[in-house]
Amino acid sequence: MLLLMAVHATITAATTDVNLHLRGDDKIEILLKGATADIITIQMYNGDGRMVFAETVAPANRAVVNHDVKNLPAGLYTYTVVEGAELIYSAQIIICQGGKSVCGSLTESAVAAILLPDNDHVLVRIQQPEACKTTIRLKDRQGNVLYSRKITEKGNHKFSHDISQLPAGNYRMEVLDGRHMIAQRKIAHQ
Numbered sequence: 001m002l003l004l005m006a007v008h009a010t011i012t013a014a015t016t017d018v019n020l021h022l023r024g025d026d027k028i029e030i031l032l033k034g035a036t037a038d039i040i041t042i043q044m045y046n047g048d049g050r051m052v053f054a055e056t057v058a059p060a061n062r063a064v065v066n067h068d069v070k071n072l073p074a075g076l077y078t079y080t081v082v083e084g085a086e087l088i089y090s091a092q093i094i095i096c097q098g099g100k101s102v103c104g105s106l107t108e109s110a111v112a113a114i115l116l117p118d119n120d121h122v123l124v125r126i127q128q129p130e131a132c133k134t135t136i137r138l139k140d141r142q143g144n145v146l147y148s149r150k151i152t153e154k155g156n157h158k159f160s161h162d163i164s165q166l167p168a169g170n171y172r173m174e175v176l177d178g179r180h181m182i183a184q185r186k187i188a189h190q
Contacts, residue, residue, distance in 0.1 A: 016040075018081050018089040026070035028093070030081070035059035037083040042067075047076045069095060092182070114173050114185040120164035122173050122187060126157045135176045136161075141169060163189055 019031040030042055042065055044053035052072065057063045069077075072095055081089035117123050124136050131154045138147040138161065146166070151157055163171070168190050175183040 016083055016088055020079060020089075020091050020093075026068060028067045028069055028079070030065040030067070030079070032057070032059045032063045032065075032081070033061070035061060035063070035083065039084070041082045043080050043082075045078045045080070046072075052077070069093075088186075114175065114183050116185075116187065119190065120162060122161045122163055122185075124159045124161070124173065124175060124183075126151060126159075126175065128154050128157070130154050133178060134182075135174075137174050137176070138163075139172045139174065141171070146171070163187065 016035045017033045040059050041056045043051055046052050055065055074095055077093050079091045114124050134151045136149045137145050166189050171187045173185050
């Protein structure tokens with residue numbers, strides 16, 4: 001049995017929405033919606049930084065790419081999605097053979113997802129398999145920290161941050177586990 005756990009590290013432009021999830025047949029499905037670029041490149045790298053998968057698509061506003069991962073060795077992998085020359089999305093996944101828990105055995109980092117449920121809120125979900133120091137922060141284009149929160153308790157956490165009062169512009173929500181970035185998302189607030 002193959003067990004996958006996604007560590008979403010998302011950077012999304014305003015025009016393209018990227019969703020990555022595990023299907024029941026050991027395939028990763030990458031859904032691209034609202035793409036405006038002619039070419040989008042999807043790549044997967046292993047923990048050593050070696051490319052193990054690449055596909056280029058011409059999305060015509062919507063595309064679905066299915067990547068079979070059942071024959072990959074256990075480990076940490078990173079997907080990247082590049083629209084034109086801009087990195088718009090990256091996500092880490094952990095693949096573990098045999099169905100045993102991957103948290104703590106392959107990585108001690110938290111699992112995080114940064115979502116934009118509407119135009120006024122950013123939703124951050126964090127799963128910490130053990131007590132560790134995880135930081136959520138919102139930065140403006142100049143790198144100034146506008147919001148920061150620390151989570152140290154083991155468990156599942158969900159936080160919503162209201163961005164409706166921010167001036168129009170580009171921002172970045174980040175989740176850090178110690179010194180390592182485990183999730184980030186570019187937010188184009190209007």
